[in-house]
Amino acid sequence: MSVPRKVKAVVADLKKYRDDVTLYRLKPELPVKFRPGQFLHLALDNYDPSYNWPESRVFSMADAPNKEFIDILVSPKGNFTNRMISEISIGRQVWLKLPYGTFNFRGSAGKDVVLIAGGTGISPFISFLEDLAESTDEYRSISLFYGVRNSDLIIFEENFKRYVQEINSFQYKVYCEKINNKLSFSIEQGILPIKGLVDQTISFTNPVYYLSGPKSMIECFEKELKDKAIPEERIFYDKWE
Numbered sequence: 455m456s457v458p459r460k461v462k463a464v465v466a467d468l469k470k471y472r473d474d475v476t477l478y479r480l481k482p483e484l485p486v487k488f489r490p491g492q493f494l495h496l497a498l499d500n501y502d503p504s505y506n507w508p509e510s511r512v513f514s515m516a517d518a519p520n521k522e523f524i525d526i527l528v529s530p531k532g533n534f535t536n537r538m539i540s541e542i543s544i545g546r547q548v549w550l551k552l553p554y555g556t557f558n559f560r561g562s563a564g565k566d567v568v569l570i571a572g573g574t575g576i577s578p579f580i581s582f583l584e585d586l587a588e589s590t591d592e593y594r595s596i597s598l599f600y601g602v603r604n605s606d607l608i609i610f611e612e613n614f615k616r617y618v619q620e621i622n623s624f625q626y627k628v629y630c631e632k633i634n635n636k637l638s639f640s641i642e643q644g645i646l647p648i649k650g651l652v653d654q655t656i657s658f659t660n661p662v663y664y665l666s667g668p669k670s671m672i673e674c675f676e677k678e679l680k681d682k683a684i685p686e687e688r689i690f691y692d693k694w695e
């Protein structure tokens with residue numbers, strides 16, 4: 455396991471979506487290591503090694519490891535993330551501390567994997583799927599269910615279409631509360647149907663569930679899975695406050 459290191463980075467690019475949801479492309483000064491599913495700490499203020507680490511928040515990597523850049527997708531919530539939105543432009547320096555987290559997909563190779571993401575909770579799954587598309591690892595099946603508030607926030611639709619071609623037995627379904635643009639793939643209107651998704655996937659062979667996104671969404675899925683007697687060791691989650 456890699457020891458976390460502190461590294462300066464520059465914001466090389468950014469793309470803004472609806473509600474100021476922003477995809478940041480960060481270029482670390484030195485090469486950094488992480489596994490798909492891990493997260494980093496991002497600080498806006500300068501880090502002086504003779505003082506404490508400045509205030510920071512954690513964000514999941516949204517791209518395969520071992521690249522020149524690190525992508526993170528941020529949905530502004532409170533003071534810190536709103537500061538990011540107002541202060542960060544291309545070329546801004548930030549500090550990163552990584553890698554962190556134990557959300558690990560490797561142990562599920564060969565199995566039926568169910569990925570459930572809410573909003574920006576998609577990031578660790580993009581990291582996993584990008585990495586998988588380039589690797590020889592095999593899973594029995596991978597089913598992604600992704601819920602977003604608004605169709606303008608389906609940020610990785612081109613990736614999903616590519617994964618269908620590149621990853622064996624990959625399928626996905628997107629659920630959207632409000633559809634305002636024309637989409638080039640089919641979508642279900644509404645929120646992620648918790649009971650329906652569990653009923654639909656429980657008949658797979660010992661499915662392993664990965665949940666990522668808002669705390670309330672995770673807790674509802676977790677309860678439904680436990681009510682259906684899915685053992686704890688087959689439920690992994692990245693619960694965001």
Ligand SMILES: Cc1cc2nc3c(=O)[nH]c(=O)nc-3n(C[C@H](O)[C@H](O)[C@H](O)COP(=O)(O)OP(=O)(O)OC[C@H]3O[C@@H](n4cnc5c(N)ncnc54)[C@H](O)[C@@H]3O)c2cc1C
Nearest residue numbers: 509511512513514527528529531532533534535574577694
């Ligand atoms: C594992 C994990 C991965 C995550 N990945 C993402 C991601 O990819 N994209 C994304 O948009 N969000 C992600 N989040 C959520 C993100 O880290 C922020 O918590 C969230 O955006 C809240 O926004 P905020 O900090 O602006 O809100 P704030 O209201 O400023 O703070 C939210 C919480 O942060 C804590 N906090 C407040 N002040 C401080 C302080 N001075 N120092 C330290 N902590 C403080 C408190 O617990 C507070 O309730 C992730 C969270 C976790 C746990």
